[in-house]
Amino acid sequence: MLHHARSRQALAGWFAVSLLAVGVWALTSCGTVARTVSVPLTIPGASYVGNQACAECHRNLTQVFGASPHGRYHREEGLRMAGQTGCESCHGPGSLHAQAGGGRERLILNPGKDAGACLECHVETHAELRLPHRHPVLEGKLSCVECHDPHGQDLFKAHGGLAMARVNEGCASCHREQARPFVFEHEALREGCTVCHQAHGSVHPALLVQRDVNLCLKCHAQPQAGVGLVNVGKMGFHTDFVRLGTCWTAGCHTAVHGSNLHPKMLY
Amino acid sequence: MVGLWSGAAAVDESRLPPAVERVVEYERDVRPILAEGCFRCHGAERPKSRFRLLEREAALAGGELGVAMIPGQSGRSPLIHYVAGLVPDLEMPPVGRGVPLTREQVGVLRAWIDQGASYGADAGTGRFTTLRASTALRWMSVSGNASRFRAQEWQSEGFAGGVQEFMWEEGLGGGRRFRAEGRLVGGDEDYRLQLSYAHEDIGFVRAGFEQFRPWSGDTGGAYGPWELEPFRLGGELDLDYGRAWIGAGFTAPDFPRMSVEYEYRYRDGLKSTLHWGAVYEPVSLSGKAVYPAFKEVDERVHVVSLDASHEVFGVQVADSFRGEFYETRLARETVDRFTLGSSVADSLTRAVEGYRHFQGANTLRLEKPVRDWLFLSGGYLYSNLDGEGQVRVETSFPWDPTLGPFVGGLSQQIVLRREAHVFNANAHLGPWQGLGLTAGVQADWTRQRGFGEADVFGFPSPYSADLDKFASDELLALRFTRIPYTVLYGEARFQQEAVGQFERKLVDDGFDDDRDFLRDTDATGELADYRVGFTHSPWQRLALAGSVRRRDRELEYRLLTDTDASGLPGNGYPAFLLGREVVTDEAEAKVVVHPARWLKTTLKYQVQATDYETRTAEGVEVFSGAAFAGGTWHAGDAEAQVYSLSTTLTPWRRLYVSGTFSVADSRLRTAVSNGSSVVPWAGDIYTVLGSATFAASASTDLQASYAFSRADFGQTEAQVDLPLGIVYERHGLTVGVTRRFKRNLTGSLQYGWYRYAEPTALGANDYRAHGVYAMLTKLWP
Incomplete structure (x- = not known):
């Protein structure tokens, strides 16, 4: 029995030492790898340009955005914390997109394809989408915009503009x-x-x-x-x-x- | 014939900065200047003055004001005049919209034009090729309930694989572009293909196909005292969702935008349902509904869409038509009664329903930005539905094949018609001094008619139901941003509803019985929905948000007629219900802390409380004669609280860690759930999600992710020992490595482990799974 106990202690010791070695290697080798991991909602090399820059080309969306539920967090000149309000809080920093002359999905994030941007704020929804029974959004078979219009006046509406949604219309398109x-x-x-x-x-x-x-x-x-x-x-x-x-x-x-x-x- | 921009003739060329005296290269010298000052407005999408600078061909063609660049003659090129700021009101970038170019930068552009305005060999032609493809192979081993694994993890066991993702984009020059993307994963039957060809000045053609497959679990309920493993249907229950489409659009400038599309949608397969059948213990005759059930679904939808939009006298006019032909056949099979110890069900009901309709809907929308501070919109929707259906309900007795099947319900002549008119008008005003206002009204009128001729045990039974509904919605929303770094908002939404409903069903069997039904009810409803809140970010490292909401829904019923042919009053349900009110209060608070570049945390708290209230007249129970008291009754109350925490951490630039933690605590207690027959519904759900990526070397990433959830909705009251509630634990862990072999070739290998345990199903739904995923991604160029 004592022998087994010592064996377990030795095993635990080796495991701890190995873990420490891996950790030390990971930290000390930082300087040798000039590479960064990709953090969600960042676009390498891009910076925030503000809502006004987006409005120059996307006025059809920005002119009604203030009336949308997302408009509750929207200031034309922004809040102090970057990326917390307005267009770039969902689409990522837009400087490179603007410099490239725009373009669908060019140097800009499209939350319609990847729910990651939405789940940055809708934390509780992220948890719900991992429950045993769920709409397969994280599995990539559905996207948030199939049910929600993020720029419109009502999140549960199927059509553009300011019109209010009719009840169940969003669900009825599939069900x-x-x-x-x-x-x-x-x-x-x-x-x-x-x-x-x-x-x-x-x-x-x-x-x-x-x-x-x-x-x-x-x-x-x-x-x-x-x-x-x-x-x-x-x-x-x-x-x-x-x-x-x-x-x-x-x-x-x-x-x-x-x-x-x-x-x-x-x- | 080469024209000049208006105003250019008046420019004194001697005031222009001189061209730099060196050979300039587009990518190195010119593109950075254009990207900083020009492309934002003169790029690919909706270029100002229809002048595109991205491609040489388009740039030399000029825009609405004529030719912009004359190769070899920068001094006569209007573009140079504008970027040099020599033409009043046409300075580029416009005043306040960008930093004016320096004399040096203007000199570089002059030299570029003088040297031929070349975009280089690979740039500016609009020609490019981008191709990305990922192939994947997965092997999954499952022990335990494989059907539950498939249903919950959206993966099949065994081998699956194919093309996980591909994207091919081809720039053909001249504003023409071809794009193809999709996936093709065999085993999961997960397919998607999207094709499009677009010419920026003419229009587009697109087509596609996609399908995915949800699976269903096949297990029924578990009843502990019987100490039996729950019943299972066996086999694979899957239901394919798919759609295919083809369409084309005309998008030439100055012409109405038009598009037409045909879409075909389908659902085909089997799914389990919650219509669990009753199982009886033969001695005590106590029963519980635990026998699993399923449904066959065969659904086809054909949709034709026509869309057109154009600006007429400053008003954006958009019209959309949808014509939809829908057809479905459903067959639901439920065990009505099963006696423990038997090998087959005592009785089985199969309800087969066919239904199809054509629905046409047209939406007309008008929008006009009247002033900078005033935006108006209005719309009208008309829809008309014409449908027909059949229902056949048969009960058979598998223990004695000589009995039945007996037709319990049959109707071959069901007709449904629905017509709706919806008007709305909306205005968005401001902001003035930081105050913005949105107001809208919407009127929705719906009329529905339904008829049928049933055959109930051989007796004709005509029935019908008419519904007329009018609803009016009003919305008012205010947003105030004058307070520094703050948004204050308030919203109110009201609805008034009037419903007239007439329903009848008679059985012409010569007897008065309780199947006969006649009800004529008028109902009025009111909704008031208020919300106020704020968003505040006083520092770069902190943002706060909070809101409260109250939603009050009230319904009043006027029972004009409530009789039946048997003479028993009040057979219609609920017969004596006079009103209902549901009041929900919500509050939400959110804090975002970003104390350092490497740490960001979001904390959110939500609470919701709902009260249900009913008002009834006095009544008498039909069979026992017992009296019901009338008056206002507290029917139930519900509470829910959700705590959520999300953190992203990048302590070193090579390490990214994110985590989400959520606790949801909910409870619903109705006036009937007093413990003797029904217990309150209450429980907690815990969710933990985590992921980490570590750049181990210049070409290797290590990844790990973990997902955990746990629910505790057990019910312990003795008389309802049927665990319709659920207690479970679910784990999912993946670890893997991604390695870039060459500049454009990446491979990844992952191991996945899954575990699910559900004690309330007596372990019948439990599973463990191990899987290996391999993926290879190649980029061109």
Whole structure:
């Protein structure tokens, strides 16, 4: 037993020494490698030029940008901390882009292709996009701008200009099956998909906000006819059903987005 | 015939700085001057006065004001007159928009023009080739639940690979450009190809195809007391999302911009659903909905888009038309009942739905920058949808194939029509003395009609539903920037809504029963959404932001009719609900600290609280006769807090480390979740993300990244021992090395390790995976 303990100590010692050696090598060799790693939102050799320079060519975007949600952080002459407000906080420093005469994706970052710029500020969204169930943004199959218009007045809008978005329009472009009309619609859809779904990512399948009957009961809870009973509408007897699982399981209200057959969305 | 710029004739050439007396080279001597002072406005995109300086051909052709450069005659070249500041109101760069050129710099440009205005062999022709391609190969080994691994990690097990990314861009000169990019990864069935050809003065042609494949887990629920492994569907559940498109546009200057595009979208495959079926224990007859379910999806969409825009009398007019033909076939299969110990389900329901529609939508938008401080816009959207569908619901009994299947619901004649008109008008004013104002109104009217003729156990059952909705939105937003280094903002959004809804369903079976349904409801809704906040950065090393928001949504119902053919009142749901109010309060605070060049930290805190309230009339439960009390009822409340921290660290220029830490704590308690039947929904989610890159040598980088998340949504109340909540831990680690073999050839090798454990599924969803990734990237030139 003592022998094993000494072996483990020796192993740990060698590991510590090796780690120290690697660290010392890493630090002392800095001067021998004239290279820097690429830090996100930097463009090698570029510097910040300010919002006014961008406006000279991109006036169609800058003239309405102040009205957008991102305009909340926007000053024409900027804040003291560089890259915290305005165009270059998302697109990176623009001096080289301007000197090159512009050009799509030339010497400028395009957050539409890489969500990194967005996640610099939307830290909590970065965490949500790593949850088990998520829209595959970090996997490169979707981008933020497919749902959000970063320059427009409403982040959930499909069209340009100042117009306000219609509810669910952003989701409907991909999820037509759920957003199509139904003879008997679920009224919750009028309030928006996010009543039930957490758009960026969730720990639950189907990006649900909650996974049990509480998801439904937050809107459908009502006065009860007895203690411990769960009655929904004037037809009670839901107590045993909710103990079975959720409202949409066990062959009950399965048509959660709406039904073309049954007013209570049983099919 | 060579013309001169207006005003050039009046220039006294003797006032020009002399040309430098040496041979100048474009890249070394001229390009830096043009890049600093000219390209910003006279570059590739939207060049001022339509004068491009990037290419020799375009530069010699001149712009709106005529020829700018005359090779060999710099003294007569208007460009030199302007950069020398000799023409009033046409000084270049314009006053206040750049630093005037020095006499030496003007002399260099003169010499360049006198020597022929050459752009060099490789520059200024607009001809170039850029090609980048990365090939990749991955091998992944998974032990445990492979379907869960595929669903969560978006990767398949075994070998996968192909072209991870490629980009080929060809500058053809004369403003013509070809570009192709995409990926082709077999195994993951992940494909993308985008092709485009553009001529800056004429238009573009583009086409493409892309597809990706999400997978579904195949496991149902777990119910601990049965001590059984959860049921699984088996097999691979995948659903391909794809689209292909082709389009062309006309973008010549001075003409209306027009484009036309055809797009084909599809979804095809299988996915698991959460319609878990009921499983019963044969002795106690206690049941839990834990049997997994799935759905077949076959969806096709054809979209034709026509877009046109033009400036007419200073007004930007844009019109967009979308014509969409949508068709889908869905088949959902759910086990209704399964008895423990059986080899097959007691009963199984298969709901097959077909649906298709044509929807045409047209949007007209007008925009006009009236003054520097006034921007107006308005628009009108009209859409019309015409659809039809069928539904067939069959129940079969696998334990006895001689029974059934029985058709529980059938409708072959479903018709849907929807029409919408939307108007909006908006104005953006200011800023005056730092104050900017945005105001907008939008009116949205929608009418929907639905009809069907169902067959319920052989009895005809006509049904219909009409919905008329009018909503008016108003928006007002203020932004104030007069306070140094500060933005103050306030926003208010209001909505008034009126809904008229009429629904009926009758079963012509000779009996009065509870399937009959008739409801006529008027509803009015109001929304008030307020937000105020600030952004402040008093020092270069600190920025602060904060906001508070209140959203109040209120609905009132007027039940004009609520009867059914059986004579039982109030069969319609919710029958006695008179109103609902949802109030949400939010606050957010953010601090960004950048104490040194090598350290930047963002700390964010968000809190949200929601109250749900319902108002009901008195009522009687239909079967028991028990009375419901009327009045206002606190239906539920929810709280959520999110703490997020993100740090980037570059202690040495060869080391970059970033990390994100997030904790989300949420709880929802409804008035029914009192512990006896339903427990509150509450839990925490922890997320840790980290990555590091270290430049080990001039040609070698070491990388590592780690992702961890953990959720704790366990429910412990005895009577609902079904863990619909989730407790899990998930780890993902990759380490690798990237090495540049030659100037344009890079290779990387990575190892990935993944682990997922979910005790609430009794381990049925657990997996471990190891993978090796190899990638080779080549750049040309």
